[in-house]
Amino acid sequence: MRFGKILFLAVIFALFSAQAVLAGPTYDQVMKDKVIRAGLMTDSIPGAFYNKDNEWVGFDVDIAKEIAKRLDCELKRVPVTNKTRIAFVQQGRIDMSVANMTHKRERDKSIDFSITYFFDGQKLLVKKGSFANWDEIVGQKIATMQGTTSEVNLKNKLEELGDTNADDNVISFQKESECFQALEMGRVAGWSTDSTILLGYAAKRPGEYELIGDFISDEPYGIGLPEDDSKWRDTINFTIQDMWLDGTYMDIYNKWYGPDTPYSFPMTEQIEVWP
Structure with a gap:
């Protein structure tokens, strides 16, 4: 009986330890692995979609790529849908959801969000x-x-x-x-x-x-992020702001929504920048 109890406690401890490792801060894990897992749509034109050459492209794809580049990380693209993008963040299957997701107070009960990175x-x-x-x-x-x-x-x-x-x-x-x-x-x-x-x-x-x-x-779009992980959220926010300040954001924006594109949509707001 005593041996069984000890074995039971050992199993519980092992499971708890495994969960603790999985639940570690996103920033630390990303910096350790040098990989960012980004949830992206697959048929949201021109946000994230497969083009005629079967290439996964789009505005959100380029935003995710630029964030990964600036953090010196590899970008791992993970397909998501309207139904899975929040759940994947909650489950730790992705580190950020760059998936034309409107930041709503109701959604903020489940996950965190970056500052607005797109206005629609x-x-x-x-x-x-x-x-x-x-x-x-x-x-x-x-x-x-x-x-x-x-x-x-x-x-x-x-x-x-x-x-x-x-x-x-x-x-x-x-x-x-x-x-x-x-x-x-x-x-x-x-x-x-x-x-x-x-x-x-x-x-x-x-x-x-x-x-x-x-x-x-x-429809203010935010990047969906794990709940209560301020270091990772700050990192994403600072990166978006830096992209705006050095002109990279507008380069990406005009590539997909500029006046000479099939999806012309004039920029209506400015990205929030903190002093």
Whole structure:
């Protein structure tokens, strides 16, 4: 009996020790391994997607690469979705989620965030000439992504406009590509999410789609980070600010959202910089 008790305590101690190692500060682990595991989308054009040459590219990809470069680390890219990006941070499977994620107070209960590194807002994409504004599309089926702030914002907007069947008229999908496919096939009359994502997909069919209506929300993107790890959070914040101050941020921004790109989206705010 005594031996069994000792063995049981030894197992518990071993498990606790293993968990303690896994739960160590992210900064220390990253600096030790010289590897940053970044959660990135795979079909969020032009944030993070596979191009025609099957290369994983995009604005978020370049931001993650630059952060890793400045910290003298290798970047390990980990595919995430709208449903997995927070869970992967919580589980320690990634060190940061650079995945067009709006910083919301509700999300901040689960993970921490960097300062805002991108500014967007939610709009509506339709086939060109089909609708002129939000009022005209009330009562129609509209696509959005499941489990996102876009889904909540869209339902609220439709209810505000008097749609008594808003819950049924909001059709939620797992991926951006599925939303666009539904719009192409006529299964929905519109697709609502962050405007830069809509611009990215509209660029695949030049002249066939258009964004209509006013912004219905502000969408400040933050990099998702492990909870209560201030040293790692400060490191990411300082790196973003340094990228802004030396012009690298705007070089990356203009590469993907500049006036000569298919995804032209003028910069609306400045990155927060601490003195």
